[in-house]
Amino acid sequence: MSSPVVHAHHAPEGFIRRYVFSLDHKVIGIQYYFLGLFSVFIGMFLSLLMRYHMVNPTVSVAWMAKLWPTAAAGGVMTPELYLSLMTMHGTIMVFFVLTTVPQSGFGNYMLPIQIGAEDMAFPVLNMMSFWTTFLALVVMIAAFFVEGGAPLSGWTAYPPLSAAGRVTGPGEGMGQNLWILSIAIFCGASLMGAINFISTTVDLRCKGMTLMRMPLTCWTWLVTAILGLLGFAVLLAAGVLLLLDRLAGSSFFLPAGMMISDRILADHKGGSPLLWQHLFWFFGHPEVYIAILPGMGVTSQLLSTFSRKPIFGYKAMVYAILSIGFLGFLVWGHHMFMSGMNPYSAMAFATLTMCIGVPSAIKTFNWLGTLWGGKIHFTTAMLFALGFVSLFVTGGVSGIFLGQPALDLYFHDTYFVVGHFHMIMGVAAIFGMFAGTFYWFPKMYGRMMNETLGKIHFYLTFIGVYCIFTPMHYLGIAGNPRRYSAFTDVEYLGGLIPVHQFMTYAAYFTAAVQLIFVVNLFWSLMKGPKAPVNPWNATTLEWTVPSPPPFDNFAGVHPVVNHGPYEYSVPGAASDFIMQTDPPSAVPSEH
Amino acid sequence: MGMPGILTHDVLKGPPPPPAEGGWGGDGSPEGFGASRKASFTALFVLLAASTMVFAAFTSAFVVRRGMSDDWISTPKPPILFVNTLVLLASSAVLEIARRTLRSGERSRFNAWWSAGTLLGILFLVGQALAWRELKDAGVFVATNPSSSFFYVLTACHAFHLLGGITALVWVDVQALRLSLGPAKRTAIDVSAVFWHFLDGLWIYLMILFYVWG
Numbered sequence: 001m002s003s004p005v006v007h008a009h010h011a012p013e014g015f016i017r018r019y020v021f022s023l024d025h026k027v028i029g030i031q032y033y034f035l036g037l038f039s040v041f042i043g044m045f046l047s048l049l050m051r052y053h054m055v056n057p058t059v060s061v062a063w064m065a066k067l068w069p070t071a072a073a074g075g076v077m078t079p080e081l082y083l084s085l086m087t088m089h090g091t092i093m094v095f096f097v098l099t100t101v102p103q104s105g106f107g108n109y110m111l112p113i114q115i116g117a118e119d120m121a122f123p124v125l126n127m128m129s130f131w132t133t134f135l136a137l138v139v140m141i142a143a144f145f146v147e148g149g150a151p152l153s154g155w156t157a158y159p160p161l162s163a164a165g166r167v168t169g170p171g172e173g174m175g176q177n178l179w180i181l182s183i184a185i186f187c188g189a190s191l192m193g194a195i196n197f198i199s200t201t202v203d204l205r206c207k208g209m210t211l212m213r214m215p216l217t218c219w220t221w222l223v224t225a226i227l228g229l230l231g232f233a234v235l236l237a238a239g240v241l242l243l244l245d246r247l248a249g250s251s252f253f254l255p256a257g258m259m260i261s262d263r264i265l266a267d268h269k270g271g272s273p274l275l276w277q278h279l280f281w282f283f284g285h286p287e288v289y290i291a292i293l294p295g296m297g298v299t300s301q302l303l304s305t306f307s308r309k310p311i312f313g314y315k316a317m318v319y320a321i322l323s324i325g326f327l328g329f330l331v332w333g334h335h336m337f338m339s340g341m342n343p344y345s346a347m348a349f350a351t352l353t354m355c356i357g358v359p360s361a362i363k364t365f366n367w368l369g370t371l372w373g374g375k376i377h378f379t380t381a382m383l384f385a386l387g388f389v390s391l392f393v394t395g396g397v398s399g400i401f402l403g404q405p406a407l408d409l410y411f412h413d414t415y416f417v418v419g420h421f422h423m424i425m426g427v428a429a430i431f432g433m434f435a436g437t438f439y440w441f442p443k444m445y446g447r448m449m450n451e452t453l454g455k456i457h458f459y460l461t462f463i464g465v466y467c468i469f470t471p472m473h474y475l476g477i478a479g480n481p482r483r484y485s486a487f488t489d490v491e492y493l494g495g496l497i498p499v500h501q502f503m504t505y506a507a508y509f510t511a512a513v514q515l516i517f518v519v520n521l522f523w524s525l526m527k528g529p530k531a532p533v534n535p536w537n538a539t540t541l542e543w544t545v546p547s548p549p550p551f552d553n554f555a556g557v558h559p560v561v562n563h564g565p566y567e568y569s570v571p572g573a574a575s576d577f578i579m580q581t582d583p584p585s586a587v588p589s590e591h
Numbered sequence: 592m593g594m595p596g597i598l599t600h601d602v603l604k605g606p607p608p609p610p611a612e613g614g615w616g617g618d619g620s621p622e623g624f625g626a627s628r629k630a631s632f633t634a635l636f637v638l639l640a641a642s643t644m645v646f647a648a649f650t651s652a653f654v655v656r657r658g659m660s661d662d663w664i665s666t667p668k669p670p671i672l673f674v675n676t677l678v679l680l681a682s683s684a685v686l687e688i689a690r691r692t693l694r695s696g697e698r699s700r701f702n703a704w705w706s707a708g709t710l711l712g713i714l715f716l717v718g719q720a721l722a723w724r725e726l727k728d729a730g731v732f733v734a735t736n737p738s739s740s741f742f743y744v745l746t747a748c749h750a751f752h753l754l755g756g757i758t759a760l761v762w763v764d765v766q767a768l769r770l771s772l773g774p775a776k777r778t779a780i781d782v783s784a785v786f787w788h789f790l791d792g793l794w795i796y797l798m799i800l801f802y803v804w805g
């Protein structure tokens with residue numbers, strides 16, 4: 001065999017081309033990660049303001065009055081300000097954290113390496129998609145600073161509130177326009193990203209990397225990209241129509257004869273707010289899987305690695321990912337049971353919703369099967385992956401309740417829903433990100449994170465989030481509506497305030513605990529012990545290259561893959577893991 | 592493995608093609624980075640899927656909005672739309688002829704045909720602008736009626752796609768006139784031509800939509 005021609009590529013010189021307008025997928029991945037980290041702290045700050053206000057609705061806070069001289073005149077926030085904080089919290093978290101970090105952040109960094117490619121298929125497009133996302137974030141945050149402030153209509157932007165303009169509330173002027181604009185820009189960025197992810201996965205896999213040898217992370221990034229491609233296209237179209245209703249006076253979503261604040265809106269007639277709900281949730285349900293699928297991939301990868309066992313049912317996992325992706329487009333109606341939909345449609349959507357529980361359950365059982373009898377290493381990364389499984393099950397079970405129209409008519413727009421989606425989409429996905437961070441940090445930065453701090457952070461966060469979000473289910477069952485800024489004016493809610501107080505303290509606690517993570521992250525970046533090439537004795541391609549990897553990932557060598565991604569504890573093999581690039585002879589033949 | 596061919600072809604074909612041809616994340620550009628021909632086509636089809644979804648979303652909104660309302664008044668269609676349709680179809684045909692001549696190696700005739708196709712594409716956009724002006728002069732605006740709202744939205748979104756297409760055609764044209772159409776640029780020719788044909792089909796679809804339901 002002749003030795004391969006080594007033809008390495010080197011990073012461009014100069015700070016700007018190397019770190020700012022970089023074409024390197026690894027730098028772009030890190031940029032996405034830090035964009036998400038910045039966003040998650042803004043989102044968390046907003047949530048703390050909300051939690052404070054809910055339990056202290058009349059207490060005046062001097063610096064609130066400084067921040068919002070009109071909306072919090074006298075230091076007490078108006079209900080409208082509360083709603084705008086809620087809108088921005090949800091939007092920033094869903095789009096700029098949950099959609100951005102697991103897919104664009106980790107996916108960008110790891111996908112090309114895991115499939116043995118030098119870079120994404122279209123590096124310039126990749127760079128553009130990051131900077132477009134950045135622009136979207138800037139426009140979104142700008143909504144805070146325009147006349148009237150941020151919009152009030154939630155991350156789902158339901159019309160008529162979102163479409164009728166300034167008369168409906170302070171943030172519904174310029175703020176809502178910027179919101180729609182930002183989301184439209186974000187859609188464009190996501191489309192660019194999806195094109196790159198799909199072409200890269202389809203066309204740039206190295207020799208021997210068949211589809212069925214791809215790590216499950218790559219499968220989830222692929223399916224997430226497909227969901228994003230189809231979903232964001234529809235959201236973009238819906239956003240255009242919404243913006244026209246606001247700016248051009250059309251009536252796509254606005255019906256006739258609406259009375260808002262004692263005024264009749266005469267200019268519009270014939271539109272349908274429900275049309276928006278259909279378009280939005282056709283995107284919205286796939287979106288929740290966009291948020292969770294990459295976390296599922298990371299969890300699969302980690303459970304296998306740290307149990308020193310092959311993933312249980314690799315093929316079943318792949319087909320489960322594919323069917324979750326497919327079914328995800330057929331269940332949007334379960335968000336609209338309360339919209340007056342035909343009960344037969346509701347039954348169809350409910351049935352399909354139950355169907356999507358099947359692949360979800362397959363994944364969960366396969367995770368448990370992977371753990372079963374494994375030699376489990378409780379690293380911090382593994383703990384977060386286990387936490388992911390726990391949260392996914394907790395959130396999934398409440399989803400089964402919500403999927404029944406008869407129950408959802410009661411639960412809809414209560415805290416039960418808030419509990420459901422924070423468990424599964426909020427915290428489970430975030431645990432996926434923590435797991436990914438602790439697992440890949442050594443590869444990305446060449447240093448190890450501190451395990452002691454990591455474990456303390458894990459346990460406190462795990463307890464904290466359950467304390468915040470479990471009581472929400474109880475509140476929902478007790479009839480506590482969501483999107484209320486205070487509970488003092490409604491008598492039957494008064495008795496629930498102690499529960500809210502408990503949740504608020506839990507939120508303070510959990511937020512404070514995140515400082516441990518920040519300290520760990522930045523301390524390890526600078527002072528962490530040097531990481532070896534393969535600290536976890538893992539099998540996939542990223543663990544064959546130096547930490548951090550060279551500019552073109554494989555230093556000009558083209559890797560050849562001979563094994564599946566999870567060959568742990570193969571009977572008779574020399575070590576308890578076989579790298580994907582090990583020669584075929586690494587697996588002892590049976591005869 | 593039962594997977595559709597397009598998903599596995601690179602693996603089944605055995606060893607990767609040499610870097611100049613693409614694959615391995617290189618297209619023979621100085622840095623060795625960029626898109627291979629295959630990846631470009633994959634990206635093109637993925638892009639077409641996204642565009643199709645955008646128009647599918649508009650169409651479903653169109654159907655719903657029309658079905659549930661009693662305020663839908665059919666928008667008068669400017670007759671120039673038929674002329675525009677012919678111009679657009681002609682541009683596609685001319686671009687096809689250009690590709691054929693290139694295949695038989697006649698560079699200069701390629702340049703002429705391709706430039707003609709590009710000009711026809713631009714002409715279509717001018718025609719669309721005239722159609723809008725005609726509507727405007729007749730007092731039909733975005734907010735006039737749901738039918739006119741959709742007419743403007745759909746034609747504008749199509750025109751927006753066309754701007755992208757024209758940018759690609761012009762880029763190829765500039766390369767052609769500078770006589771720098773290397774093998775890598777052939778991909779650009781094929782990709783932009785296929786994209787252009789897609790916009791053709793999309794326009795025919797929109798015409799049917801307007802005349803049958805609009």
Ligand code: HEM
Pocket residue numbers: 156288289291292334335353354356357360395396397398399400401402403404408411412413417420421424425426
């Ligand atoms: C077994 C699986 C699941 C079922 C049966 C299910 C069911 C439901 C239903 C019926 C609703 C609507 C509740 C209402 O508004 O009245 C809902 C809301 C929601 N679900 Fe799920 N779900 C499941 C999994 C997930 C997953 C995996 C995620 C995210 C990762 C998720 C995120 C959400 C979100 C964000 C909402 C609320 C959206 C909003 O109104 O603001 N769900 N779910």
Ligand SMILES: [Cu+2]
Pocket residue numbers: 284285288331332334335
């Ligand atoms: Cu859903």
